[in-house]
Amino acid sequence: xxxxxxxxxxxxxxxxxxxxxxxxxxxxxxxxxxxxxxxxxxxxxxxxxxxxxxxxxxxxxxxxxxxxxxxxxxxxxxxxxxxxxxxxxxxxxxxxxxxxxxxxxxxxxxxxxxxxxxxxxxxxxxxxxxxxxxxxxxxxxxxxxxxxxxxxxxxxxxxxxxxxxxxxxxxxxxxxxxxxxxxxxxxxxxxxxxxxxxxxxxxxxxxxxxxxxxxxxxxxxxxxxxxxxxxxxxxxxxxxxxxxxxxxxxxxxxxxxxxxxxxxxxxxxxxxxxxxxxxxxxxxxxxxxxxxxxxxxxxxxxxxxxxxxxxxxxxxxxxxxxxxxxxxxxxxxxxxxxxxxxxxxxxxxxxxxxxxxxxxxxxxxxxxxxxxxxxxxxxxxxxxxxxxxxxxxxxxxxxxxxxxxxxxxxxxxxxxxxxxxxxxxxxxxxxxxxxxxxxxxxxxxxxxxxxxxxxxxxxxxxxxxxxxxxxxxxxxxxxxxxxxxxxxxxxxxxxxxxxxxxxxxxxxxxxxxxxxxxxxx
RNA sequence: GCUCCUGUGGUGUAGUCCGGCUAAGCAUACCGCCCUCUCAAGGCGGUGAUCCCGGGUUCAAAUCCCGGCGGGAGCACCA
Numbered sequence: 001x002x003x004x005x006x007x008x009x010x011x012x013x014x015x016x017x018x019x020x021x022x023x024x025x026x027x028x029x030x031x032x033x034x035x036x037x038x039x040x041x042x043x044x045x046x047x048x049x050x051x052x053x054x055x056x057x058x059x060x061x062x063x064x065x066x067x068x069x070x071x072x073x074x075x076x077x078x079x080x081x082x083x084x085x086x087x088x089x090x091x092x093x094x095x096x097x098x099x100x101x102x103x104x105x106x107x108x109x110x111x112x113x114x115x116x117x118x119x120x121x122x123x124x125x126x127x128x129x130x131x132x133x134x135x136x137x138x139x140x141x142x143x144x145x146x147x148x149x150x151x152x153x154x155x156x157x158x159x160x161x162x163x164x165x166x167x168x169x170x171x172x173x174x175x176x177x178x179x180x181x182x183x184x185x186x187x188x189x190x191x192x193x194x195x196x197x198x199x200x201x202x203x204x205x206x207x208x209x210x211x212x213x214x215x216x217x218x219x220x221x222x223x224x225x226x227x228x229x230x231x232x233x234x235x236x237x238x239x240x241x242x243x244x245x246x247x248x249x250x251x252x253x254x255x256x257x258x259x260x261x262x263x264x265x266x267x268x269x270x271x272x273x274x275x276x277x278x279x280x281x282x283x284x285x286x287x288x289x290x291x292x293x294x295x296x297x298x299x300x301x302x303x304x305x306x307x308x309x310x311x312x313x314x315x316x317x318x319x320x321x322x323x324x325x326x327x328x329x330x331x332x333x334x335x336x337x338x339x340x341x342x343x344x345x346x347x348x349x350x351x352x353x354x355x356x357x358x359x360x361x362x363x364x365x366x367x368x369x370x371x372x373x374x375x376x377x378x379x380x381x382x383x384x385x386x387x388x389x390x391x392x393x394x395x396x397x398x399x400x401x402x403x404x405x406x407x408x409x410x411x412x413x414x415x416x417x418x419x420x421x422x423x424x425x426x427x428x429x430x431x432x433x434x435x436x437x438x439x440x441x442x443x444x445x446x447x448x449x450x451x452x453x454x455x456x457x458x459x460x461x462x463x464x465x466x467x468x469x470x471x472x473x474x475x476x477x478x479x480x481x482x483x484x485x486x487x488x489x490x491x492x493x494x495x496x497x498x499x500x501x502x503x504x505x506x507x508x509x510x511x512x513x514x515x516x517x518x519x520x521x
Numbered sequence: 522g523c524u525c526c527u528g529u530g531g532u533g534u535a536g537u538c539c540g541g542c543u544a545a546g547c548a549u550a551c552c553g554c555c556c557u558c559u560c561a562a563g564g565c566g567g568u569g570a571u572c573c574c575g576g577g578u579u580c581a582a583a584u585c586c587c588g589g590c591g592g593g594a595g596c597a598c599c600a
Contacts, residue, residue: 058600059600060599060600062599062600092600094600095599095600097599098599098600147598151597151598154597154598155596155597158596158597159596187598188598190598191598192598193598201523201524201525202524202525202595202596203523203524203595203596204595204596206596208597208598209597209598210598211598212598213598214598228598230597230598230599230600231599231600232600234600235600250594251526251527251593251594252526252593252594252595253594253595253600254525254526254594254595255524255525255526255594255595255596256595276526278526278527278593279593279594328533331533331534331547331548331549332533332534333533333534333535335527335533335534336526336527337526337527337528337534337592337593338526338527338528338592338593338594339532339533339534340532340533341532341533342532342533342548342549342550344532344533344549344550345532345533345548345549345550347549348548348549348550349548349549351561351562352562352563355561355562355563356562358561358562360559360561386557386558386559386561386562387557387562387563418558419558420558420559421558422558443558444558445558447558449558449559451559501559501561501562502559503559503560503561504559504560504561505559505560506560506561507561521560521561
């Protein structure tokens, strides 16, 4: 050690260039800078082999897909793609109380829209027989038992780390009770429990439920089964038999990893690698069904496609495109840190994508009439896009226009303004209507440039402006603003769903002939 | 309360595993300028982080160790 410090201090006495040249002559290999280049996209997957990666997206068909689903599905797909592997879409439909046929469909539609392509589609409920077999196996091997205690007792025991008498039941009792679950017991009277460790620090290991009785109609299997596996047991079995190599789920499941691996261990089944990532939710835009459902029921929002919501359908209607969502999700990375997702960034990605294809149209809000006294033009051609060749449109004129109230407010008599792409005008009178006179065609940079709509062909339009749904945990009564506006008649010729940039206003998506939804600035 | 996870500019992240090449890259937001008959897009530039705090190890720490603190989650016969 002393020798080392001596040498180091010797070296430190040399100047930087002397050190450098010494290095170059004696140890050139040390100067080679390691590649360490910037990574693009998701981080490499632990233990991933090219062509052998299988991921899965396992939504429960109990609601409409939202941005959270999008994050999971995109990550699942990206990793499968990255390693030339496969993505399985698996509906985790083991609770007939929640599942509905329309949700299976809605999720597929959502993925389709997102452009997430899966290689295989299945339902957990397809494998009920196998799951029963594995359940029985667990009972036979003593790794599970049937518990007939009531809910409260079980919960209390788990909190207090105590075992109940059912845990001590012998093999025959368990087998008999297992069969009784299919016939005799009523819902709530008996569950199969995994024999974990009631003393475990990890509460999920304290003999969690593996099967319970539910007498409800399943959307696919109707009344074929009434003993249903719980999540932990079902995913473990499914992931294993589906050949999943890498499974991803959100952070709140993290404590369940121990259970997941233990179950597979006890069954001697192949174990996928499990990873978790943070949930994606926007500020003031909750994703939870518990919160959204009452909103829809009470009519506080128009439905699951209300543009204020984070559902895929709502995002679509609002004018957010799938590519933007994908870029956005990827920009968040694969991390476990809790984040308040920046909606700004999503909008920015979106804006760049749609800017190129959005037609530019004039639109005025809070319209005020303006009359150009000596107008001589009867028609003008306006370009549909400033850079790209998207054609032109003809607009007929007679000197009677609308301009935005906002713009009108700033005008004073004798002001000169430029009606965009038209001509210059001088204000001569301001009243309930504004009067002006034509002063020339030459473009003058110093004049304010204002968009206009001819009165005779103006199309009445509602602009819906979605705002933050919840402010400080409370429903924001003003979360949806409606603006009365006029736009050009050309609007009527656009397809529904067309993205428009209203000049000096922002991007909007055509929702119907009389309504557009504000996408973003 | 207990257990687990997490903590880099206003925001989201890269780098952290394998300490030096970066007193920290990118994106977004913001501010200028250029371009433009839009407050958009595009181009250029800028402001902004003592890498949660305090110790320690080391010639050298965002990176390793210890101790705090902040945030989140779980503690369901729901996934």
